[in-house]
Amino acid sequence: MPSQIAIGAAVPGCAKVDPILIADNVRRQFGGNVAVDVEHVEIPRGLITALIGPNGAGKTTFFNLLTGFDQPNSGDWTFDGVKLAGVPAFKVARMGMVRTFQLTKSLNMITVMENMRLGAQKQPGESLLRALIKPLWKRNEDAITARAAELLTRFKLDAKSDDFAASLSGGQRKLLEMARALMTQPRLVMLDEPMAGVNPALTQSLLEHIRGLKNEGMTVLFVEHDMHMVRNISDWVIVMAEGKIVAEGPPNEVMKNPAVIDAYLGAHHDSDLGTEKQAKGN
Amino acid sequence: MDLILGNAISWLFQPITAAYALAAIGIALHFGFTGLLNFGQAVFMAVGAYGFSISVKFFGLGFWPAVGVAVIASIAMAFLLGIPTLRLRSDYLAIVTIAAAEVFRFIVSTTSAQPVTGGPQGLNQYSEGFYAMNPIPVGHYKFWVWDFKQDDLFAIAVSWLVVTFFAVLLAILIRSPWGRVIKGIREDEDAVRSLGKNVYSYKMQSLVVGGLMGTFAGILFVLPTSVQPGNYGTTLTFYIWTILLLGGASTVIGSIVGAMIFWSLLSLTGDLLSTGVDNGTITFLTQNQVGAIRFMLVGVALMLLVIFRPQGIFGNKKELYFNA
Ligand SMILES: Nc1ncnc2c1ncn2[C@@H]1O[C@H](COP(=O)(O)OP(=O)(O)OP(=O)(O)O)[C@@H](O)[C@H]1O
Ligand SMILES: [Mg+2]
Numbered sequence: 001m002p003s004q005i006a007i008g009a010a011v012p013g014c015a016k017v018d019p020i021l022i023a024d025n026v027r028r029q030f031g032g033n034v035a036v037d038v039e040h041v042e043i044p045r046g047l048i049t050a051l052i053g054p055n056g057a058g059k060t061t062f063f064n065l066l067t068g069f070d071q072p073n074s075g076d077w078t079f080d081g082v083k084l085a086g087v088p089a090f091k092v093a094r095m096g097m098v099r100t101f102q103l104t105k106s107l108n109m110i111t112v113m114e115n116m117r118l119g120a121q122k123q124p125g126e127s128l129l130r131a132l133i134k135p136l137w138k139r140n141e142d143a144i145t146a147r148a149a150e151l152l153t154r155f156k157l158d159a160k161s162d163d164f165a166a167s168l169s170g171g172q173r174k175l176l177e178m179a180r181a182l183m184t185q186p187r188l189v190m191l192d193e194p195m196a197g198v199n200p201a202l203t204q205s206l207l208e209h210i211r212g213l214k215n216e217g218m219t220v221l222f223v224e225h226d227m228h229m230v231r232n233i234s235d236w237v238i239v240m241a242e243g244k245i246v247a248e249g250p251p252n253e254v255m256k257n258p259a260v261i262d263a264y265l266g267a268h269h270d271s272d273l274g275t276e277k278q279a280k281g282n
Numbered sequence: 283m284d285l286i287l288g289n290a291i292s293w294l295f296q297p298i299t300a301a302y303a304l305a306a307i308g309i310a311l312h313f314g315f316t317g318l319l320n321f322g323q324a325v326f327m328a329v330g331a332y333g334f335s336i337s338v339k340f341f342g343l344g345f346w347p348a349v350g351v352a353v354i355a356s357i358a359m360a361f362l363l364g365i366p367t368l369r370l371r372s373d374y375l376a377i378v379t380i381a382a383a384e385v386f387r388f389i390v391s392t393t394s395a396q397p398v399t400g401g402p403q404g405l406n407q408y409s410e411g412f413y414a415m416n417p418i419p420v421g422h423y424k425f426w427v428w429d430f431k432q433d434d435l436f437a438i439a440v441s442w443l444v445v446t447f448f449a450v451l452l453a454i455l456i457r458s459p460w461g462r463v464i465k466g467i468r469e470d471e472d473a474v475r476s477l478g479k480n481v482y483s484y485k486m487q488s489l490v491v492g493g494l495m496g497t498f499a500g501i502l503f504v505l506p507t508s509v510q511p512g513n514y515g516t517t518l519t520f521y522i523w524t525i526l527l528l529g530g531a532s533t534v535i536g537s538i539v540g541a542m543i544f545w546s547l548l549s550l551t552g553d554l555l556s557t558g559v560d561n562g563t564i565t566f567l568t569q570n571q572v573g574a575i576r577f578m579l580v581g582v583a584l585m586l587l588v589i590f591r592p593q594g595i596f597g598n599k600k601e602l603y604f605n606a
Contacts, residue, residue, distance in 0.1 A: 067476070069472065069475075069476075088480075089472075089475045089476065090475050090477075090478050090479055090480050090481065091478075093475070093476055093477060093478035094478040098476065098477070098478075099476055100476075101472070101473070101476070105470045105472060105473035105476075106470075106473075107465070107466050107469035107470055107473055107474075108469055109465070109468070109469055109532075110462065110465050110466065110469060114462055114465075115466075117459070117462060118462055118463065118466050118474065118477055118479075119477050121478055123459045125458050125459035125460060126459045126460055126462075126463055126479070127460065128455075128460055128487050128491070131454070131455055131458035131459060131460035131461070132451075132454055132455070132458070134458070137458070137459055141459065177473075180477065181476070181477075183477075184477055184478055
């Protein structure tokens with residue numbers, strides 16, 4: 001299996017057969033603290049890749065850099081062959097590379113449905129002048145609304161559609177943010193801890209949903225601390241520690257990698273790499 | 283008594299009230315819908331007042347070209363204020379707008395600018411072109427305790443027409459997908475950015491449109507009176523904010539009703555107090571102090587309102603529960 005994803009051995013920074021995102025020498029320093037220092041990494045297209053690592057490893061910062069929400073001190077990266085360094089965040093999103101946030105950003109004082117519609121692209125009514133003439137955007141709006149309603153149903157938020165997003169629970173906000181990101185119809189969706197705070201019953205259906213995204217041809221890159229979930233749905237796992245990529249590989253092999261165990265145990269001793277849970281679960 | 287009441291009621295529809303209402307609608311767009319802190323709405327009003335009156339008096343332009351000059355100046359002002367600040371945190375716009383309003387006022391009121399701006403005396407008699415368009419026959423029009431000349435009626439009608447136009451415009455905009463993006467930015471601009479919207483451009487559009495409302499308010503404000511540099515201080519901006527918060531920041535109608543209440547209350551308290559001083563029922567005040575006292579009373583009334591109805595008259599109480 002791994003031979004179909006990576007070219008050659010699964011070492012940190014290994015080349016992929018069909019990469020969608022390639023990053024080179026991406027470095028971000030906060031004062032004296034090097035938060036991210038990624039020499040080379042490739043994300044395989046059409047698969048689900050997990051980005052794991054201890055707290056403070058630089059995962060969120062790396063997401064921020066790749067999506068234009070933060071500027072690196074140096075580095076280059078391409079998405080589908082297009083150079084992205086220096087491209088503003090909204091343009092990155094328009095190209096089809098959309099991310100969610102670790103600290104959920106629901107738009108509280110607008111309704112759940114309006115949150116969803118905001119994710120839609122190419123709505124002509126978003127231009128100031130065309131906004132004044134409803135017939136110019138009404139049809140798009142109807143199509144967008146139908147698509148949003150369908151997604152909300154899949155995420156079990158349909159009953160909340162007309163409520164303010166502020167009235168959602170923390171887990172529901174995570175779901176809304178993910179659903180909203182999908183409204184943009186991305187090619188690569190980057191989820192920063194999508195399952196944090198979502199109850200186990202729903203987690204299961206979300207896992208199915210993420211697999212569904214893959215079947216629709218989307219590439220998924222997600223950050224997650226729950227190793228159980230990582231094992232469950234990812235095709236490939238990339239491990240970060242202290243800003244660097246320290247290991248890569250298919251989930252089962254990566255979990256056995258001494259560098260990974262080191263990175264985790266070195267950071268906090270009580271961490272659970274999911275092996276135990278897995279054993280108990282089966 | 284009828285006179286006092288008549289006076290207070292007339293403030294419901296004076297052109298000045300309309301001007302304040304329109305300026306408040308502008309910051310409703312800025313603050314209530316986009317989350318931009320514009321503490322310098324006075325500068326947009328001043329740009330309207332001076333842009334229009336200088337064009338007429340100094341450059342000899344007609345009414346419509348003069349309005350055009352004010353509009354262009356207003357857009358330029360919005361870019362000037364927005365370009366350096368809209369990429370930064372919202373506080374920066376607040377500081378820059380408040381400073382710009384003061385700088386503008388100092389510049390136009392210097393004596394060296396007198397030939398153009400009228401300096402400290404300001405400008406007057408630039409409204410002939412406006413009143414020349416008045417279709418109402420010459421004469422006095424009396425209703426109840428009021429006595430209007432044809433020009434008064436014309437100014438009232440035009441002012442409220444303009445207010446209605448902009449109020450409807452804003453109502454349409456905020457219900458459109460454009461308005462959805464704007465409200466999203468108010469809630470969290472990074473989230474909106476992550477969905478592929480050019481946040482900077484939307485904030486600029488909002489600043490320009492709300493500023494234009496301030497500029498038209500500035501023109502309405504001076505058409506029936508004169509241009510006085512002293513009027514464009516920070517107090518003007520804060521009265522407009524008061525009106526906005528009184529009516530409810532995230533509403534359109536709130537600004538209009540807020541302006542009406544603000545001015546009627548001010549007139550009513552002032553008239554009642556000075557009558558009291560005149561006929562001896564109020565002995566602890568002199569006629570000179572009445573002007574200051576009425577603002578204090580209005581201030582107290584507004585404080586009570588903000589304490590007991592913090593969302594404003596037309597605001598949605600839910601919004602505050604969630605923000606807390
Ligand atoms: N804005 C910032 N200013 C200064 N330091 C920062 C900033 N953002 C992140 N850091 C530092 O960069 C390092 C990486 O942080 P980051 O948030 O990327 O970690 P993470 O891998 O996402 O961790 P977690 O799993 O806890 O979310 C940390 O040491 C953090 O203190
Ligand atoms: Mg993180």
